[in-house]
Amino acid sequence: MHLASDVVVIGGGIIGSAAAFFIANDPGFDGKITVIEKDNTYKGSSTTLSAASIRQQFSTPENIEISLFGIDFLRKVGEHLALRDGSQSDVDLDIGLQEKGYLLLAGSAGENVLRSNNAIQKALGADISLLSPKQLDDRFPWLNCADLSLGSLGNHGEGWFDAYSLLQLFRAKNKELGVDYINDEVVGLKSDGHKVQSAILKTNQVIAGKTFINAAGPSASNIASMAKINLPVESRKRCVFVFHCRDKIESCPLVVDNSGVYFRPEGEHFICGVSPDETNDPASCDYEVDYSLFDETIWPTLAHRVPVFESIKQVNAWAGHYAYNLLDQNAILGTHPQIDNLYFANGFSGHGLQQAPAVGRALSELILHGQYRSLDLSIFGFTRIFENTPVKEQNVI
Numbered sequence: 001m002h003l004a005s006d007v008v009v010i011g012g013g014i015i016g017s018a019a020a021f022f023i024a025n026d027p028g029f030d031g032k033i034t035v036i037e038k039d040n041t042y043k044g045s046s047t048t049l050s051a052a053s054i055r056q057q058f059s060t061p062e063n064i065e066i067s068l069f070g071i072d073f074l075r076k077v078g079e080h081l082a083l084r085d086g087s088q089s090d091v092d093l094d095i096g097l098q099e100k101g102y103l104l105l106a107g108s109a110g111e112n113v114l115r116s117n118n119a120i121q122k123a124l125g126a127d128i129s130l131l132s133p134k135q136l137d138d139r140f141p142w143l144n145c146a147d148l149s150l151g152s153l154g155n156h157g158e159g160w161f162d163a164y165s166l167l168q169l170f171r172a173k174n175k176e177l178g179v180d181y182i183n184d185e186v187v188g189l190k191s192d193g194h195k196v197q198s199a200i201l202k203t204n205q206v207i208a209g210k211t212f213i214n215a216a217g218p219s220a221s222n223i224a225s226m227a228k229i230n231l232p233v234e235s236r237k238r239c240v241f242v243f244h245c246r247d248k249i250e251s252c253p254l255v256v257d258n259s260g261v262y263f264r265p266e267g268e269h270f271i272c273g274v275s276p277d278e279t280n281d282p283a284s285c286d287y288e289v290d291y292s293l294f295d296e297t298i299w300p301t302l303a304h305r306v307p308v309f310e311s312i313k314q315v316n317a318w319a320g321h322y323a324y325n326l327l328d329q330n331a332i333l334g335t336h337p338q339i340d341n342l343y344f345a346n347g348f349s350g351h352g353l354q355q356a357p358a359v360g361r362a363l364s365e366l367i368l369h370g371q372y373r374s375l376d377l378s379i380f381g382f383t384r385i386f387e388n389t390p391v392k393e394q395n396v397i
């Protein structure tokens with residue numbers, strides 16, 4: 001069967017769904033949008049397997065501004081994504097946003113980086129405070145500050161939420177706006193010179209389009225290769241562990257230890273994780289949890305940083321995948337010079353969920369107006385990949 005659409009979005013995770021929303025919502029757009037999603041359960045998608053947190057504590061101004069827009073969008077999610085028929089209750093529109101902040105910790109080696117990042121964050125309006133070891137100790141008496149030189153705490157605008165709920169709200173709103181979701185897999189792209197003409201689906205259907213968006217998350221380079229483009233994005237496994245602590249610790253933000261280990265509350269429990277050592281971080285598509293990471297790296301670090309974590313019990317774990325940008329672990333946005341009508345929104349590594357609203361808006365501007373209007377994200381274009389000039393984000397987690 002042959003189908004046709006003005007915009008064909010490949011991948012209906014948070015990035016594809018946010019892009020579809022902002023395009024559909026543009027008053028000047030009256031075309032058809034189709035999202036092709038191979039798994040409507042999303043059980044293997046990055047979006048649903050993520051730690052679902054948002055921060056302004058980046059060093060790159062664009063990343064900070066992206067998250068400032070992100071938090072504003074999340075706070076007003078009910079205004080943006082409520083259905084017109086009023087059928088949703090407040091509970092349906094609740095994404096469980098908890099603005100409990102990020103706390104980034106530094107020893108003497110990382111102190112200057114926190115200070116210079118703080119200056120950039122503050123200049124852009126992010127509400128982040130630097131805390132001395134004494135101030136950290138007063139505020140978080142459960143924290144071992146003996147080997148710390150500085151902490152950086154988000155007072156507002158940082159925290160976590162429920163990613164699956166947000167995704168479902170986008171999907172429902174998109175359907176109301178006339179976006180079609182097709183449950184199928186893109187297995188090929190048919191191109192003619194500088195344009196993709198159609199996507200070939202696993203069920204043998206063919207969908208012709210004027211504009212295509214690669215929003216396939218960790219599978220993004222497969223889609224790129226269908227258009228003979230080499231995208232430096234790899235699927236890399238990241239494990240999240242859930243643990244229980246009998247002792248209560250008060251007012252716990254998302255803490256990023258100076259070792260790179262992070263933890264935060266999740267209901268009655270906590271979640272935690274760490275990126276593996278670079279020498280032990282191969283491309284991977286499996287979902288097997290690497291328990292040695294918890295036993296050998298995470299638990300000793302947690303017990304050192306929070307002494308009551310000495311006696312925690314690990315109660316659950318899962319593995320998901322980063323779409324890991326091999327050059328600089330930042331987004332790759334926009335078109336590649338080889339193909340005019342295939343837009344990329346990939347390589348977000350560990351921060352794509354919070355970036356989805358700003359990236360969705362950015363893609364809609366690029367596609368419908370030919371340029372960024374609200375926030376110039378051209379630093380994330382392909383040029384830096386060709387020139388091998390990474391965006392040097394200091395706070396990659």
Ligand SMILES: Cc1cc2nc3c(=O)[nH]c(=O)nc-3n(C[C@H](O)[C@H](O)[C@H](O)COP(=O)(O)OP(=O)(O)OC[C@H]3O[C@@H](n4cnc5c(N)ncnc54)[C@H](O)[C@@H]3O)c2cc1C
Pocket residue numbers: 010011012013014015016036037038039042044045046047048049050051052053054184185186187215216217218219223238239240319320321322323345346348349350351352353354355
């Ligand atoms: C453990 C972990 C922790 C994270 N923590 C955070 C965090 O705290 N904050 C944050 O901002 N980000 C975090 N991230 C990153 C974030 O989850 C991702 O950057 C974001 O979800 C990417 O969204 P996406 O839509 O690009 O990818 P996905 O959610 O993976 O969606 C892509 C979709 O494309 C579909 N697809 C793929 N190939 C095809 C095809 N050929 N045809 C049709 N459909 C296809 C897939 O089924 C999938 O649903 C984390 C990620 C992980 C793994």
